Amino acid sequence: xxxxxxxxxxxxxxxxxxxxxxxxxxxxxxxxxxxxxxxxxxxxxxxxxxxxxxxxxxxxxxxxxxxxxxxxxxxxxxxxxxxxxxxxxxxxxxxxxxxxxxxxxxxxxxxxxxxxxxxxxxxxxxxxxxxxxxxxxxxxxxxxxxxxxxxxxxxxxxxxxxxxxxxxxxxxxxxxxxxxxxxxxxxxxxxxxxxxxxxxxxxxxxxxx
Numbered sequence: 001x002x003x004x005x006x007x008x009x010x011x012x013x014x015x016x017x018x019x020x021x022x023x024x025x026x027x028x029x030x031x032x033x034x035x036x037x038x039x040x041x042x043x044x045x046x047x048x049x050x051x052x053x054x055x056x057x058x059x060x061x062x063x064x065x066x067x068x069x070x071x072x073x074x075x076x077x078x079x080x081x082x083x084x085x086x087x088x089x090x091x092x093x094x095x096x097x098x099x100x101x102x103x104x105x106x107x108x109x110x111x112x113x114x115x116x117x118x119x120x121x122x123x124x125x126x127x128x129x130x131x132x133x134x135x136x137x138x139x140x141x142x143x144x145x146x147x148x149x150x151x152x153x154x155x156x157x158x159x160x161x162x163x164x165x166x167x168x169x170x171x172x173x174x175x176x177x178x179x180x181x182x183x184x185x186x187x188x189x190x191x192x193x194x195x196x197x198x199x200x201x202x203x204x205x206x207x208x209x
Contacts, residue, residue, distance in 0.1 A: 002144060007151055009192075010136045014155045016189040017083065017128040018050065020162035021181050022095060023119060027166045030119070040164055042116070047160035049120035054133045054152045058145050061134030072138050076200025079131030083193035086128045090186025093179035099126050124159060135196065 027046075031039045065075055082098060089096025099122060133152070137145055162169065169178075 002140060002147070007147060010132075010148065011151050011154060012188060013132055013192045014054075014129060014151065015158065016090075016185040016192065017086065017132050018124050018155055018159055019090065019182060019185050020124065020159040021169075021178050021185075022090070022099075023123055023159075023163065024166045024169055024178065026119060026123065027163050028170055031166075039166075042119075043160055043163040043166075045116050046120040046124065046163060047156045049116050050125040050129075050159060051152060051156040053121055053125040054129060054156075055149055057130045057133040058137045058148050058152070061130070061137060065134070071204075072135070073200045073203035075131070076135055077197050077204065078200075079128075079135055080193045080195075080197030080200060082127050082131055083189055083196060087186045087190035087193055090182050090189060093182050095123075098128065099123055 027039075027043070031042060034042075062072070065072065085098050086096055089098070133148070136148055173181075
């Protein structure tokens, strides 16, 4: 198993990547004409979907990499780059095309999708969250991965809490306040992204150490 500090780092990184506050405006827009019980069901469905996607990445992500012939160091560099692109968008208080495209936004607003897609995937459990989970699961056995599942459960519980109270959060927090929270998470994510890329580059090019 990893140390408690490493698990805490994983939780912080995953919270920054998932960023449920960024999904609040989308959730409110999609559920504007629905009843409170329907909003509650959708919040639960989104949280459960995010949990299942990330748990799946924990247990089969490395096997998938091996299947396509990609090494973990190269995936660290690529995953770190994805996180950095997401962080730059968050620093501008934007969703970013890595997380959510304009076409997906139009589908959501038009009601052509269920809400679980794209709210859960790819808005919350997108490429950044999946790559973060796969990288964290690279070291350690079943106990380590079960500990990661517990960390994922904490993050998805936070996401459920935020989405289930999206109306209250939006009424009590101004757009500026939510943007400030997103920018702070983006700054944390940028630091984690650079660290992830640096670790991958050191493994690919030992002479850099």
